[in-house]
Each structure stands twice: as C-alpha cells, then as structure tokens.
Amino acid sequence: MLNVSNLRVSYGAIEVIHGIDLQVNQGECVALIGANGAGKSSTLKAICGLVPATAGTIEFEGQDITNQSGHSIVKAGITMCPEGRQVFPQMTTLQNLRMGAYPRKDAEQAADVEEMMDMFPILRDRAHQAAGTLSGGEQEMLAIGRALMARPKLCIFDEPSLGLAPKIVAEVGETIARVKEMGKTILLVEQNSAMALRLADRAYLFEAGEIVLSGTGAELQSHPDVAKAYLGH
Amino acid sequence: MVEVLQQIINGIAIGGVYVLIALGLTTVFGILGIAHFAHGSVSMFGGYLTFFFVTSWGIPLLLAILIALLVGLVLGVLIELLAYRPVRDANHINAFIVALGLTMMVEGINLELFGHEQVVIPTDFSRVFNIGGVTIPELRLYVILAAALLIAAMTVFVERTKTGQAIRAVAENRDAAILMGVNVKTIPLVVFAISTALGVCAGVMVGSLFAIAPGIGEGLVVKGFAVLILGGLGSIPGAVVGGLVLGITEALAAGFISSAYKDVIAFVVMISVLLFRPQGLMGKA
Ligand SMILES: Nc1ncnc2c1ncn2[C@@H]1O[C@H](COP(=O)(O)OP(=O)(O)O)[C@@H](O)[C@H]1O
Ligand SMILES: [Mg+2]
Numbered sequence: 001m002l003n004v005s006n007l008r009v010s011y012g013a014i015e016v017i018h019g020i021d022l023q024v025n026q027g028e029c030v031a032l033i034g035a036n037g038a039g040k041s042s043t044l045k046a047i048c049g050l051v052p053a054t055a056g057t058i059e060f061e062g063q064d065i066t067n068q069s070g071h072s073i074v075k076a077g078i079t080m081c082p083e084g085r086q087v088f089p090q091m092t093t094l095q096n097l098r099m100g101a102y103p104r105k106d107a108e109q110a111a112d113v114e115e116m117m118d119m120f121p122i123l124r125d126r127a128h129q130a131a132g133t134l135s136g137g138e139q140e141m142l143a144i145g146r147a148l149m150a151r152p153k154l155c156i157f158d159e160p161s162l163g164l165a166p167k168i169v170a171e172v173g174e175t176i177a178r179v180k181e182m183g184k185t186i187l188l189v190e191q192n193s194a195m196a197l198r199l200a201d202r203a204y205l206f207e208a209g210e211i212v213l214s215g216t217g218a219e220l221q222s223h224p225d226v227a228k229a230y231l232g233h
Numbered sequence: 234m235v236e237v238l239q240q241i242i243n244g245i246a247i248g249g250v251y252v253l254i255a256l257g258l259t260t261v262f263g264i265l266g267i268a269h270f271a272h273g274s275v276s277m278f279g280g281y282l283t284f285f286f287v288t289s290w291g292i293p294l295l296l297a298i299l300i301a302l303l304v305g306l307v308l309g310v311l312i313e314l315l316a317y318r319p320v321r322d323a324n325h326i327n328a329f330i331v332a333l334g335l336t337m338m339v340e341g342i343n344l345e346l347f348g349h350e351q352v353v354i355p356t357d358f359s360r361v362f363n364i365g366g367v368t369i370p371e372l373r374l375y376v377i378l379a380a381a382l383l384i385a386a387m388t389v390f391v392e393r394t395k396t397g398q399a400i401r402a403v404a405e406n407r408d409a410a411i412l413m414g415v416n417v418k419t420i421p422l423v424v425f426a427i428s429t430a431l432g433v434c435a436g437v438m439v440g441s442l443f444a445i446a447p448g449i450g451e452g453l454v455v456k457g458f459a460v461l462i463l464g465g466l467g468s469i470p471g472a473v474v475g476g477l478v479l480g481i482t483e484a485l486a487a488g489f490i491s492s493a494y495k496d497v498i499a500f501v502v503m504i505s506v507l508l509f510r511p512q513g514l515m516g517k518a
Binding site: 102 | 395398399401402405406408409410411412413414415416417418517
C-alpha cells in the first residue's frame with residue numbers, strides 16, 4: 001500500500017535520513033522504533049509532505065506522492081496524528097474533531113463525530129471546551145479521533161504515548177489496537193518499543209537515519225540487540 | 234445623561250469602522266504573522282473608488298459599493314500573491330518592508346488617481362431620528378447596522394464554515410492544519426480577499442460619515458493596530474470589543490474634554506488596559 005524507497009531527507013545542508021526503504025501493506029500495523037533523533041519523525045513528515053524528500057520515491061496505492069503538497073496527500077488517504085498531539089488549542093473539542101473531516105463532503109460527518117465521542121466518551125464531556133485546556137491524555141484521544149475523522153486508509157501515529165502517565169499509555173495502546181481492528185492500516189512510531197512491537201505485525205529499527213533491522217514484531221522483540229537497547233532486558 | 238448617550242452612539246459608529254479595519258488586520262496577522270500596514274490605504278482606495286463611481290459615472294450608491302467590494306476581493310488576492318507571498322518564507326523584516334513599501338505605493342496611487350482634495354461620498358440619507366433626546370442621523374444608523382451585519386457575517390463565516398475553521402486552524406497550528414488537508418496556499422488568498430473587502434466597507438463608511446483625504450488611511454491603520462493590541466492579537470471577539478471601546482472612548486473624550494485630545498486619550502486608555510491586561514481585553518494569557 002505504502003512503498004518508500006531510497007528516501008533521503010535533509011534539513012538545510014544536513015542530511016538526517018540516508019536512503020531508507022520501507023513498505024506497509026494493506027491492513028498491516030507497522031512500527032518504527034529507534035532512539036530519539038534517529039529520524040522516525042522526519043520519515044513520517046516526508047511521507048505526509050511536511051518536509052521535502054531530497055531523493056527517493058514514496059508511492060501510495062501505486063501512485064507517486066513524493067513531494068506532493070500536504071493536503072493532496074491527505075486527500076489520497078493518509079492522515080497523521082502528529083508528535084505532541086498538535087490539537088488546535090483555542091478551538092473546541094468539537095471543532096477539532098470537525099477539522100479532521102475537512103476534506104470530506106459526504107453527509108456522514110456528524111454521525112462520525114458521534115462515533116468518535118462514543119469511542120472516547122471523555123470527548124463528549126469536553127465537547128465545548130477549548131482543546132488547549134484538556135489534559136495530555138484527553139488531547140491524545142482528541143488527536144486520534146480527529147485523525148480518524150478523515151476516514152484515512154493509512155493512519156500514521158507519531159509517539160502517541162509521549163509524556164503520558166502509564167495508565168493512559170496503556171489506554172492509548174488499546175485504542176490503537178481498536179483502530180487496527182477497524183481494519184485501518186497503521187504506521188506507528190513509539191518510544192515505548194515494547195508496546196509498539198506488541199501491536200505491530202512488522203517493525204523497522206532506525207539508527208542514525210538508517211534502517212538497521214526489520215522483521216515481524218515478534219522477531220524484533222526477541223532480537224538480542226533490540227531487547228538490550230530498547231526493551232531494557 | 235442624554236449627552237453621554239449621544240456620544241456613545243457616535244462612538245459606536247466610528248468604533249464599527251475600527252472593528253472592520255481591525256478584523257482584516259487581525260485575520261491577516263493570525264495566519265501570516267504580517268503587520269499589513271497598507272490595509273488602511275487600500276481601504277481608502279475602496280472609499281475613493283465608490284466616490285468616483287457615484288460622482289463621475291453616476292452609478293447608484295449601493296451598486297457602486299458592491300462593485301468596490303468586488304474590486305476589494307480581487308485586490309486582496311493580488312496583494313497576497315504579488316506582495317506578501319514572495320517573502321512568505323523569508324525573514325520577517327522583509328514582509329515588514331514590503332508592507333511599508335506597499336503603503337507608500339497605495340497612498341501614491343490614491344493621490345495620483347483621486348487628487349489631494351478631501352472627498353465625501355454623497356448619500357441622500359438626510360433624515361435624523363430622535364429617540365428620547367438622542368439624535369441619530371439616518372446615515373450613522375445605517376453605518377452601525379451595516380457594521381453589525383458584517384461583523385456577524387464574519388463571525389458566522391469563521392465559526393460555522395469549513396473554510397472559516399481552516400483559517401482559524403492555520404492561525405493556531407499551520408502544520409497540523411496541513412495534516413487536516415488544508416491547502417495553506419489558498420487560505421491566505423481567502424483571508425486577504427475578505428479582509429480587503431471588509432476594509433473597503435470601512436473606507437466607504439469613513440468616506441460617507443466623514444471624508445477621505447490623503448493620510449486618513451494611515452491614521453486608520455494605526456487605530457486598527459491599537460484595537461488589535463487592546464483586544465488581543467489574532468482574536469476576532471477582541472477586535473470587536475477593542476474597536477468599540479476605542480471608538481466610544483474617543484467620542485466621549487471628544488465630547489467632554491476636547492476633540493484635539495481624542496487620539497491622546499484613546500491611547501492613554503490603551504496603555505492603561507495593557508498595564509493590567511498585557512494580553513489585551515480578550516487575549517489568552
Ligand atoms: N526542523 C528541524 N531542523 C533541523 N534538524 C532537525 C529538525 N527536525 C529534526 N531534526 C534533526 O533530524 C534528526 C532526526 O530527528 P527526528 O526525525 O525528529 O527523530 P525521531 O523522531 O526519531 O526522534 C535529529 O538529529 C534532529 O535533530
Ligand atoms: Mg520523533
């Protein structure tokens with residue numbers, strides 16, 4: 001479904017992604033793991049059109065989307081739930097959810113808002129509250145709900161559990177599992193590698209802008225290097 | 234008491250003009266971070282144009298305003314595309330210089346096309362209403378109603394339409410807005426078109442209530458920025474409250490102290506408000 005080949009990304013003169021290849025197949029949950037600064041977010045941003053690719057190609061459903069504008073990539077069916085949640089702080093929860101459906105023109109948007117509020121009941125309680133006043137966990141649920149409002153084919157999550165209390169982290173994990181059950185294809189970046197590898201069908205390990213290891217979630221979980229460096233045992 | 238009410242009515246009329254100017258400035262500032270100084274002069278161009286249509290071509294007033302509005306929409310698009318877009322990703326000082334240059338250019342164009350004499354847009358709204366001793370000239374009433382209608386329309390547009398919400402979204406978080414599928418290249422065009430059209434309305438109001446002359450636009454844009462700071466940068470409710478507060482204070486100052494001091498007093502109010510609420514009346518702390 002998503003096919004990234006030989007992708008390179010630079011900020012100014014400094015290259016941070018040095019030609020990586022990765023694939024995400026229809027219905028899969030693929031995790032990217034690796035230390036802080038390894039280049040996971042930069043890869044996701046290049047896929048979403050937020051930063052330019054200096055080389056390589058990104059194909060989605062057979063269509064070349066390399067360096068397309070961000071909004072046309074959303075139209076193609078890719079939505080990202082960005083690092084740090086990035087809700088619109090002064091807009092209400094409801095307005096944030098509706099923003100998620102921005103490109104849609106169908107009549108089911110209101111029904112989808114209801115569905116998101118059924119999925120995350122806390123959002124219903126907070127419907128008319130400015131999103132910036134929500135707690136970190138609530139904002140994460142909002143960001144996930146907002147991303148789903150686009151009815152994406154591929155849903156990208158960048159560090160959804162970052163900075164959240166352990167109990168909320170577990171909730172985020174369950175939520176992503178539910179999104180997977182909904183039949184969405186998922187590309188997941190997580191610092192919490194244990195959680196990511198449990199959720200993932202396949203995973204790639206990033207190190208300093210390169211992919212150094214790939215395999216099924218279970219394979220990486222039991223790989224000695226991964227276990228030592230990223231799972232803490 | 235009647236005298237106070239009288240001045241408040243006068244203040245609401247001029248405050249309405251300030252609000253319309255400030256709404257344009259605040260939405261432009263919100264999404265692009267640009268202090269669009271040329272806004273006042275462009276608004277006055279709209280007023281001049283209406284005057285020209287009415288006096289030289291004999292076009293009926295409302296039709297003339299409508300045409301000037303359409304010209305305003307197009308002008309807004311051109312300003313964004315030709316003046317500000319090229320410096321979009323450059324250092325902020327570049328946009329600042331473009332704004333100053335554009336101001337001088339538009340002032341020059343106004344002077345070339347319409348001369349240095351002050352002009353008043355002729356209207357035949359000459360009735361005067363008297364409500365409990367407070368006199369309201371017909372024209373002033375229409376200006377207040379039109380301003381209220383435009384402010385309401387703008388609020389509905391921003392809060393109830395997808396494009397309006399996208400404008401807010403870009404102002405609050407540009408990258409997140411892109412991830413929602415917002416085309417961040419077209420949104421500034423929409424913002425400039427609408428802002429300029431609102432400015433044209435303000436220009437017509439100034440031109441019919443008072444007069445348009447060289448320099449008026451620049452004075453107005455300074456007031457517009459005062460309103461933004463008073464109300465809270467980037468906030469639409471802030472622009473409305475700030476504009477009315479400034480207009481009413483000025484009118485009271487002019488009525489009870491001296492019209493020579495009205496600008497001074499307006500700025501004293503602004504500074505006093507900022508001493509206690511540095512974020513402005515409606516701004517988020
Ligand atoms: N906007 C930016 N400008 C310059 N360098 C950046 C920027 N964003 C990220 N980087 C650098 O790119 C590298 C990869 O960062 P990132 O993709 O955020 O990693 P990760 O998401 O894996 O933590 C890091 O060295 C980081 O410092
Ligand atoms: Mg990251």
